[in-house]
Amino acid sequence: MEEFLHDIAQHVEGYYQTIVDITPKLLLAVVVVLISWFIASRARGFADQRLKRKMHDPLLATFIANLIKAILIVIGFLFMFRVIGLTGVAQSILAGAGISAFIIGFALKDIGENFLAGILLAFKRPFSVGDIIESNGVKGKVVALNLRDTQIKSDSKNIYIPNALLIKNTLVNFNSGGFLLQDFTIGLEYGSDYKKALALITAMSWKLIMILKIRDIQILL
Known part of the structure; x- marks a missing residue:
């Protein structure tokens, strides 16, 4: 009985020591993620304003700004692995990118498809902010082009159409000639x-x- 209680005490002590050792790293990881998110958000806002002034294309400017934010967040997570001593994790992610690309790509097929479709829409620009478009039975005014979807407003409601649907389906731009009929x-x-x-x-x-x-x-x- 004493030996059993002794084993339990050792296990509890081991768990306690593990928690004590890992807590500072977890707190540091949270701080790094929050700082990365803050920097990415500020950079996104700054890039959005500067690009809109220089490019005179708010749709493309917003898309590029969102892309910059996403890249900075990914860099922040990789930096977090390095700061808390998990460089092996980051290296494994980068080294295994070839193997995991197929698995992740299959699991996140729709997200990747919509992301690539967003890039095509951003540079092809079949519509601009404020245009009235209709696709797949949905009609409304374009508000923003995001990394995954396009936001339109119809009847005071915000509608988010996956970018891939705008590429695959027929898209009607009622403002393409400069007039709305x-x-x-x-x-x-x-x-x-x-x-x-x-x-x-x-x-x-x-x-x-x-x-x-x-x-x-x-x-x-």
Whole structure:
């Protein structure tokens, strides 16, 4: 019985010593991650502002800024491994990149696919911020192009479309020609005065603030 209690005491003491030894490293790891995240966020904001002023393309500027933040966060995690003495982990990650690339790539296929699609969209630029687009039955105004998805706003709701879907499916940009065309069908009862209806529709249309005054309104019967 005494020997059994002695073994338990040794195990508890060993666990306690392990916790005491690893706690400073865990705290240091948390501090390094938080600092890396803070630096990455600040760098992202700074890059976003500078790129928007120089490139005059807010969509591409925001995408590049988000990419910079992601790279800095990855570097921060690798630095964390080095600081807390886990350089072997970082080396194993880098050395095993070839083997793990297939496993991780298969497991994170959708994320990688959307990321690559985001790069294509950022440089191909089939739309800009503020454009009205429609894809896969979803229509709205483009707000931002992120690393994984494109954010659009429709009916006061934020909708996030995976970038890969915008590449694979048909994408309609209603602002591609510099104008937004909207079609409406208005029914009239038989025997109605269509001339008066045309005059009323035309007059009401010109009062709308979103109607451009450089083109005539077309009303077809």
